Amino acid sequence: MSSSRDLATTTRSEPRLESTASRLRELVAHLRQQRAQLREEWARLITEAKLLTAMTKEEIFAEATSVYDNYVEALETGTYEALQTYARNLSERIIPRGVETHEVVGIVLLLRDVLARSLFAKYHEDFTELNRILDAYEPAANRIAITVAVGFVQERERIIREQQEAIRELSTPVLQVRERLLILPIIGVIDPQRARQLTEQLLRGIRTNRAKVVVLDITGVPYIDSPVANHLVQTVEAARLLGATVIVTGLSPEIAQTLVNIGVDLGKMNTVGDLQGGIEEAERLLGYKVVLTHEPAGEPA
Amino acid sequence: MQVPILKQGPYLIATVQSALTDDDLKQLRDTLVDQISQVRARGVIVDVTALDVIDSFATRTLRDVAHMIRLRGAETVIVGIQPEVAFSMVKLGLTLEGVATTLDLEEGLRYLQRSGKRKVQEHEGRPHR
Amino acid sequence: MKGALIADELRVSIDSDSDIVSARQKGRELAAQCGFPSTELAVVATAISELARNIVRYAVRGEIVLRLIDNHGGKRGVEVIAADDGPGIPDLTLAMQDGYSTSGSLGLGLPGVRRLMDEFDIVSEFGKGTTVTVRKWKR
Numbered sequence: 001m002s003s004s005r006d007l008a009t010t011t012r013s014e015p016r017l018e019s020t021a022s023r024l025r026e027l028v029a030h031l032r033q034q035r036a037q038l039r040e041e042w043a044r045l046i047t048e049a050k051l052l053t054a055m056t057k058e059e060i061f062a063e064a065t066s067v068y069d070n071y072v073e074a075l076e077t078g079t080y081e082a083l084q085t086y087a088r089n090l091s092e093r094i095i096p097r098g099v100e101t102h103e104v105v106g107i108v109l110l111l112r113d114v115l116a117r118s119l120f121a122k123y124h125e126d127f128t129e130l131n132r133i134l135d136a137y138e139p140a141a142n143r144i145a146i147t148v149a150v151g152f153v154q155e156r157e158r159i160i161r162e163q164q165e166a167i168r169e170l171s172t173p174v175l176q177v178r179e180r181l182l183i184l185p186i187i188g189v190i191d192p193q194r195a196r197q198l199t200e201q202l203l204r205g206i207r208t209n210r211a212k213v214v215v216l217d218i219t220g221v222p223y224i225d226s227p228v229a230n231h232l233v234q235t236v237e238a239a240r241l242l243g244a245t246v247i248v249t250g251l252s253p254e255i256a257q258t259l260v261n262i263g264v265d266l267g268k269m270n271t272v273g274d275l276q277g278g279i280e281e282a283e284r285l286l287g288y289k290v291v292l293t294h295e296p297a298g299e300p301a
Numbered sequence: 302m303q304v305p306i307l308k309q310g311p312y313l314i315a316t317v318q319s320a321l322t323d324d325d326l327k328q329l330r331d332t333l334v335d336q337i338s339q340v341r342a343r344g345v346i347v348d349v350t351a352l353d354v355i356d357s358f359a360t361r362t363l364r365d366v367a368h369m370i371r372l373r374g375a376e377t378v379i380v381g382i383q384p385e386v387a388f389s390m391v392k393l394g395l396t397l398e399g400v401a402t403t404l405d406l407e408e409g410l411r412y413l414q415r416s417g418k419r420k421v422q423e424h425e426g427r428p429h430r
Numbered sequence: 431m432k433g434a435l436i437a438d439e440l441r442v443s444i445d446s447d448s449d450i451v452s453a454r455q456k457g458r459e460l461a462a463q464c465g466f467p468s469t470e471l472a473v474v475a476t477a478i479s480e481l482a483r484n485i486v487r488y489a490v491r492g493e494i495v496l497r498l499i500d501n502h503g504g505k506r507g508v509e510v511i512a513a514d515d516g517p518g519i520p521d522l523t524l525a526m527q528d529g530y531s532t533s534g535s536l537g538l539g540l541p542g543v544r545r546l547m548d549e550f551d552i553v554s555e556f557g558k559g560t561t562v563t564v565r566k567w568k569r
Contacts, residue, residue: 203384241387243403323447385472393542
């Protein structure tokens with residue numbers, strides 16, 4: 001083994017590069033020739049290792065074929081863009097099926113093993129040549145494995161980000177209860193990102209619904225820190241610039257304390273104890289008068 | 302960029318069409334204050350729907366317009382501030398305090414009409430609301 | 431957090447109030463290229479407007495440099511450098527307080543600009559000039 005390495009280092013670097021290139025060509029030719037057999041071997045190992053269990057045998061075989069061809073192409077061209085694009089598309093297809101990161105990494109490593117073994121089989125009589133071929137093969141193979149794994153993880157992260165965004169949007173519903181009256185019931189902790197989103201939804205909601213009054217109910221918010229409290233105050237002021245009044249209801253004693261501590265000008269904040277009171281105040285501002293027309297049915301007066 | 306000013310009934314309506322330089326803003330202020338007494342208007346609407354930035358100078362000038370118009374016995378309402386512009390304004394610490402703002406021109410006109418009625422009622426000593 | 435430049439920078443020289451408008455319009459375009467949502471475009475444009483106005487008002491002339499940057503972790507953002515060789519700010523601590531002003535205006539607007547942006551740096555030397563560097567990262 002050491003003899004081959006020594007040989008390689010004693011040759012000048014340029015011829016060495018050239019020989020790497022010619023070895024890669026030789027390798028690619030071999031992999032093309034053995035395509036059918038190696039691909040099948042790989043697909044068998046995938047099934048045996050119980051990877052990609054969410055997919056059918058036919059699907060695995062079809063994907064295996066594409067991965068194999070892209071793999072060989074990356075080895076041949078030394079460029080990874082096509083493989084990267086393919087890895088992203090593959091991830092997009094298989095992530096919704098529940099394929100996990102370890103499975104994707106697993107199948108790429110299996111392919112690497114299958115190919116390495118076929119190289120052993122081919123060159124087992126010429127140990128020096130085998131080492132040279134592996135010198136050319138290993139870095140490229142590792143790079144391919146990394147490209148595919150990173151592509152998968154990035155795609156997963158992108159999907160997670162999208163889902164978070166969707167969840168966040170659902171978490172701040174903007175409800176129109178009457179013409180020109182919106183209610184935003186907020187439940188749960190408001191982190192800075194949610195605060196930003198709340199502001200955006202509230203201001204957009206005012207414009208699209210032509211709202212005059214907004215009741216922001218924070219009964220379901222246990223506490224807020226002072227940056228978020230400041231953000232809420234700014235949102236109330238921005239809403240006024242759009243011509244709408246914000247009534248904040250359901251302030252917990254803790255939140256009231258936070259608002260006082262950061263020195264909020266309470267004259268600017270329109271606060272009412274609870275949601276019901278807030279809606280009544282909103283109706284008053286809008287000029288509505290709610291009148292009981294008859295006693296509720298079924299309940300003796 | 303000159304801002305066209307239209308007279309509609311007892312009101313002056315200034316519609317900003319594109320980004321304004323500081324000089325444009327000053328000119329708008331001076332023209333409005335001039336015209337309000339010339340045409341004996343009861344109210345002024347400044348429509349800023351087209352502005353994608355309202356910075357400290359613009360805010361100060363709009364506030365000055367409102368105050369000067371009030372001294373001339375009329376009312377001002379700023380209409381059409383975009384949501385993202387409003388958000389930037391308050392982040393910057395600008396709130397146009399003491400100046401009426403409405404969603405759009407239609408709301409602005411309604412606001413001036415109502416406040417006109419309020420004034421008449423007060424004058425006649427009738428309770429309003 | 432320093433950022434690496436990922437595209438050509440844009441320089442806008444500032445010496446009249448119409449330059450304020452063009453600086454903020456160019457900044458908005460750059461931020462739009464970077465993929466900022468519309469709320470943030472207004473925020474970036476407003477900050478540029480304030481910085482450019484400070485140059486016109488206090489230093490007469492200077493320059494706004496607009497750059498698209500990368501934080502090496504794949505996060506992109508916009509960097510705005512407002513530089514002048516004007517009189518400088520004698521007391522930075524005071525200038526960073528809300529409501530401080532030397533020209534009877536609403537103030538330097540620097541605390542507001544800091545609130546608008548994610549990062550804020552200021553270097554000012556009395557008699558030599560002021561450089562304000564602000565950054566906004568895309569979320």
